[in-house]
Amino acid sequence: MDYALQQLVNGLTLGMIYGLIAIGYTMVYGIIGMINFAHGDIFMVGAFVSLIGFLLLGLAGISFVPLALVLVLVFAMGFTALWGYTVERIAYRPLRGSFRLAPLISAIGMSIFLQNFVQVTQGARVKPMEPLVTGGLVLRSTGSIEVTISWMQILIIVTTLVMLTVFTLLIARTSLGRAMRACEQDRRMAALLGIDTDRTISLTFVIGAALAAVAGLMYLLYYGVIDFYIGFIAGIKAFTAAVLGGIGSLPGAVLGALLIGLIETFWSAYLSVQYKDVAAFSILAITLIFLPSGLLGRNEVEKV
Numbered sequence: 170m171d172y173a174l175q176q177l178v179n180g181l182t183l184g185m186i187y188g189l190i191a192i193g194y195t196m197v198y199g200i201i202g203m204i205n206f207a208h209g210d211i212f213m214v215g216a217f218v219s220l221i222g223f224l225l226l227g228l229a230g231i232s233f234v235p236l237a238l239v240l241v242l243v244f245a246m247g248f249t250a251l252w253g254y255t256v257e258r259i260a261y262r263p264l265r266g267s268f269r270l271a272p273l274i275s276a277i278g279m280s281i282f283l284q285n286f287v288q289v290t291q292g293a294r295v296k297p298m299e300p301l302v303t304g305g306l307v308l309r310s311t312g313s314i315e316v317t318i319s320w321m322q323i324l325i326i327v328t329t330l331v332m333l334t335v336f337t338l339l340i341a342r343t344s345l346g347r348a349m350r351a352c353e354q355d356r357r358m359a360a361l362l363g364i365d366t367d368r369t370i371s372l373t374f375v376i377g378a379a380l381a382a383v384a385g386l387m388y389l390l391y392y393g394v395i396d397f398y399i400g401f402i403a404g405i406k407a408f409t410a411a412v413l414g415g416i417g418s419l420p421g422a423v424l425g426a427l428l429i430g431l432i433e434t435f436w437s438a439y440l441s442v443q444y445k446d447v448a449a450f451s452i453l454a455i456t457l458i459f460l461p462s463g464l465l466g467r468n469e470v471e472k473v
């Protein structure tokens with residue numbers, strides 16, 4: 170029982186990291202109906218930029234952890250937001266009126282470029298970092314077995330829930346959110362009604378990329394080691410989570426991410442760790458057979 174409870178905590182934490190990335194996927198899909206396959210690599214760039222930020226702060230003599238976290242977060246979000254804007258301008262905007270596969274192929278090309286750019290500039294070896302946030306709480310203690318939740322895990326869970334709430338309110342109650350929803354329903358009609366669709370789409374990419382930086386920072390702090398390939402693996406998992414939850418739905422993205430995280434964690438704990446990815450993708454396939462739009466997705470209405 171205690172072992173299962175500990176795995177539950179670990180699975181929720183992993184799912185929340187996937188959820189931060191999945192929100193960015195589903196926001197972009199909700200606006201332009203395309204999957205930004207470079208999003209996972211923007212998450213990877215955010216992790217590397219965070220590591221560089223911590224190194225620079227160390228050289229500057231700033232050792233107060235809360236201040237360092239805030240400064241690195243702002244630095245990483247600004248840098249990845251610029252990357253997100255660049256991806257939209259180069260890989261998507263020129264091909265927006267082309268056939269649907271064109272921007273998808275372009276985004277895959279951008280993903281490969283980011284992977285190789287980081288590999289060349291930072292090296293192919295893994296980059297470790299000493300833990301900054303240590304300690305935690307004991308949830309349950311039975312003899313020599315303790316069920317704990319670390320402060321880092323609490324930070325990840327709280328951050329994801331706060332981000333989900335903020336972006337849900339942004340889409341539901343702000344003028345930018347109304348413009349996003351209008352572009353989602355009919356981009357041409359939204360433009361005729363005076364909405365700057367190019368600006369709205371660019372801001373969506375910028376916000377999604379900044380959110381990927383938050384995920385990159387949380388991943389770096391939690392695992393303490395990164396490499397140039399983490400964006401591909403985490404990106405595929407987050408995309409799977411977004412589809413499982415119902416792509417286009419922010420709560421669905423986080424719900425799908427939690428399910429993926431729990432499946433991976435419990436499968437690794439009780440069965441063969443080599444097949445945890447197979448289990449996650451199998452659940453996705455089974456779910457889509459019975460719920461083609463995902464757990465919380467809505468059926469597409471064909472425009473005529």
